[in-house]
Amino acid sequence: MSENNNEMIERYRGNFLREVEDNVEEGEWVKMCMQCGVCSGSCPLGPHWDFGPQTLFMMIRAGKRDEVLAAEGPWMCTSCYNCIVRCPRELPITHIMHGLAHYAVRMGLAPKNQPTRKFSDLFWKNLKADGRVNELRLGISLYFMHGFVDGIKTALKKAPLGLGMVRTKRMNPMEFFGGHKVRDRKGFHRMLEKAEEIESARIEKGPRPGAE
Amino acid sequence: MPKRQYSFYPGCSSQKGASASNYLTSVEAMCDELDVELNEIPDWNCCSASIGYCGGGELPRLALSARNIALSEEHNRGQDIVATCAACWLATRETKERLEEDDDLMRETNQALAEAGLVLENTTRIRHMVEVLIEDIGYEEMGRHVKKPLEGMKIAGYVGCQTNRPFGIEGESFENPMYLDKLTETLGAESVKDYDRKVSCCGGALAFSEPEKSQALIKEIIEAAYDGGADMIVTPCPVCQMNVEIYQDEINAKYGTRFDMPVAYYSTLMAVAYGKTPKQAGLDGHVIRAKKLEKIAGKG
Numbered sequence: 001m002s003e004n005n006n007e008m009i010e011r012y013r014g015n016f017l018r019e020v021e022d023n024v025e026e027g028e029w030v031k032m033c034m035q036c037g038v039c040s041g042s043c044p045l046g047p048h049w050d051f052g053p054q055t056l057f058m059m060i061r062a063g064k065r066d067e068v069l070a071a072e073g074p075w076m077c078t079s080c081y082n083c084i085v086r087c088p089r090e091l092p093i094t095h096i097m098h099g100l101a102h103y104a105v106r107m108g109l110a111p112k113n114q115p116t117r118k119f120s121d122l123f124w125k126n127l128k129a130d131g132r133v134n135e136l137r138l139g140i141s142l143y144f145m146h147g148f149v150d151g152i153k154t155a156l157k158k159a160p161l162g163l164g165m166v167r168t169k170r171m172n173p174m175e176f177f178g179g180h181k182v183r184d185r186k187g188f189h190r191m192l193e194k195a196e197e198i199e200s201a202r203i204e205k206g207p208r209p210g211a212e
Numbered sequence: 213m214p215k216r217q218y219s220f221y222p223g224c225s226s227q228k229g230a231s232a233s234n235y236l237t238s239v240e241a242m243c244d245e246l247d248v249e250l251n252e253i254p255d256w257n258c259c260s261a262s263i264g265y266c267g268g269g270e271l272p273r274l275a276l277s278a279r280n281i282a283l284s285e286e287h288n289r290g291q292d293i294v295a296t297c298a299a300c301w302l303a304t305r306e307t308k309e310r311l312e313e314d315d316d317l318m319r320e321t322n323q324a325l326a327e328a329g330l331v332l333e334n335t336t337r338i339r340h341m342v343e344v345l346i347e348d349i350g351y352e353e354m355g356r357h358v359k360k361p362l363e364g365m366k367i368a369g370y371v372g373c374q375t376n377r378p379f380g381i382e383g384e385s386f387e388n389p390m391y392l393d394k395l396t397e398t399l400g401a402e403s404v405k406d407y408d409r410k411v412s413c414c415g416g417a418l419a420f421s422e423p424e425k426s427q428a429l430i431k432e433i434i435e436a437a438y439d440g441g442a443d444m445i446v447t448p449c450p451v452c453q454m455n456v457e458i459y460q461d462e463i464n465a466k467y468g469t470r471f472d473m474p475v476a477y478y479s480t481l482m483a484v485a486y487g488k489t490p491k492q493a494g495l496d497g498h499v500i501r502a503k504k505l506e507k508i509a510g511k512g
């Protein structure tokens with residue numbers, strides 16, 4: 001991962017805006033931001049962010065690569081789309097946030113113990129394994145994501161909630177052992193591998209010709 | 213009259229034994245009454261629900277929804293895809309639009325799909341169940357089927373985020389969409405006017421990873437419903453439903469509130485009003501029992 005990172009630093013030589021435009025989902029929109037602040041002001045978890053979208057976009061233009069990629073902000077997005085429908089420049093802000101989070105992981109710079117990063121990682125692994133999400137297994141991995149002792153404590157605290165869900169048949173303990181799966185897992189896995197391969201190649205080799 | 217046919221994408225949370233399984237139950241009861249046939253997309257997969265981005269890059273996430281659309285185009289040809297989950301609808305529709313606009317991504321997506329023996333034409337409409345109800349069936353027709361009006365109930369229509377933004381329902385505003393209000397009134401209940409948390413965020417997937425911050429948001433959603441005199445909250449989104457219903461005990465313990473507010477799907481209300489049994493309406497799936505609805509459903 002950090003090899004990747006060094007290569008990118010080398011390739012873009014301080015032009016972080018360009019790096020974002022080439023490699024981050026919907027990154028080509030960042031330069032359109034006019035710094036009005038509506039997005040950060042509309043953000044439900046806004047008060048808890050280190051940097052809201054407006055600030056992140058300014059920092060990208062100012063070349064603050066390390067600060068942006070290590071920021072908590074991109075991981076605080078609930079995907080509420082408040083910002084998107086209000087942005088006067090119609091930036092796809094939600095997707096840029098997700099894109100920045102993903103790129104920060106790719107570069108090995110994302111904050112390590114960020115809870116949403118962990119959840120997002122577990123969710124992806126869970127869905128990738130079987131093609132569908134197994135909520136019980138996801139929930140249990142989540143309890144243990146901070147370590148074993150913490151996990152037991154969280155699980156005990158959440159026990160009444162879990163029981164309520166079991167009683168109403170909305171959480172099936174049997175799912176832990178089997179659960180729901182895509183039938184064509186082979187094809188499903190090959191498809192995802194191919195998509196990952198194409199995307200990584202695009203980032204490693206630089207932007208597509210004509211994608212200026 | 214022949215049944216209306218749709219290609220159905222139920223999504224992970226609707227699966228048997230999962231958190232929104234009672235949503236699916238009530239949707240089936242509702243569709244049965246309205247002569248709507250839902251043809252499940254064979255072997256559908258997860259859409260990654262606006263949260264898989266840590267491990268999943270743009271193209272792999274697009275490929276997920278593209279696979280579902282391609283399967284639908286192969287097996288349920290010519291039918292619109294209908295999703296009941298807001299996140300499923302959003303991810304699928306976003307994929308469709310993104311691939312329409314970007315030929316390179318479309319080509320790469322089809323390269324990935326080819327590994328699973330699939331081809332995406334991307335000519336399918338992607339719709340939320342609420343759109344089908346409003347646009348294809350209409351309030352009048354929905355009202356005609358009411359056998360047990362939800363009289364004496366006052367209901368707060370919590371629309372939330374992803375059924376409302378960025379696409380929303382045609383003809384509705386982002387700030388104050390009225391369809392849940394119109395629907396509850398069609399079913400004979402009273403709607404809470406000016407419910408001021410109608411479109412605010414419940415924390416979404418961050419209810420798991422940032423529970424305290426999200427619960428602060430959820431608290432306001434419930435409080436505003438009480439302020440409006442609501443007996444219950446109704447929502448079109450399984451994430452909203454779960455977040456607003458199941459954390460009430462934890463919120464009570466933390467804030468000293470005494471919340472006991474049932475949260476149902478629009479389809480639950482409809483199934484009850486259409487005279488279905490409490491079980492068919494999915495009422496047994498409530499962690500906080502919807503007693504007033506149970507009473508109406510239990511009437512002979």
Ligand code: SF4
Pocket residue numbers: 032033034035036037038039040053054057086087088089090091093
């Ligand atoms: S709302 Fe749009 S233009 Fe305004 S600061 Fe945010 S991204 Fe920039």
Ligand code: SF4
Pocket residue numbers: 039042043044045053076077078079080081082083084093094097
């Ligand atoms: S979509 Fe994300 S960035 Fe935009 S307002 Fe909502 S939480 Fe904030």
